[in-house]
Amino acid sequence: MTELATRAQAFGLIADGVAAGLTAPWRLYLARGCRYLSLSVGDRAEWNAWRTHLGCPELSVRVYDAGGEIRRASVAEVVLDGCRISVELVEEVSTDDLDRLLVVDSTPAEPEER
Numbered sequence: 001m002t003e004l005a006t007r008a009q010a011f012g013l014i015a016d017g018v019a020a021g022l023t024a025p026w027r028l029y030l031a032r033g034c035r036y037l038s039l040s041v042g043d044r045a046e047w048n049a050w051r052t053h054l055g056c057p058e059l060s061v062r063v064y065d066a067g068g069e070i071r072r073a074s075v076a077e078v079v080l081d082g083c084r085i086s087v088e089l090v091e092e093v094s095t096d097d098l099d100r101l102l103v104v105d106s107t108p109a110e111p112e113e114r
Helices: 007-019 044-054 095-102
Strands: 027-030 036-040 058-066 069-080 083-093
Touching (some): 007 036, 007 044, 044 069
Parallel strands (some): 036 083
Antiparallel strands (some): 058 069, 069 083
């Protein structure tokens, strides 16, 4: 496996995705030495498209309070050619979204047909 040795190779990965029809990330961060590349995207559809395109097997989701606003950070990661690539999406969520997770569905389940 060859390593991403240059900035041009790292940004070439992104250019290939855009050429394939994906929306360009709104922010890119490339660490010195081309060992880490971070893409920030604008919505869930873009996040799903980029993580699928790059084949990201590792997913994590974190919900946190940011000064009174609740945010959800979704991160998908993969290591390609010696470079760890993460696709990140930060969304604001409301307490309604969280409350829905805590509500127990009181409608009785319909019996299964046999």
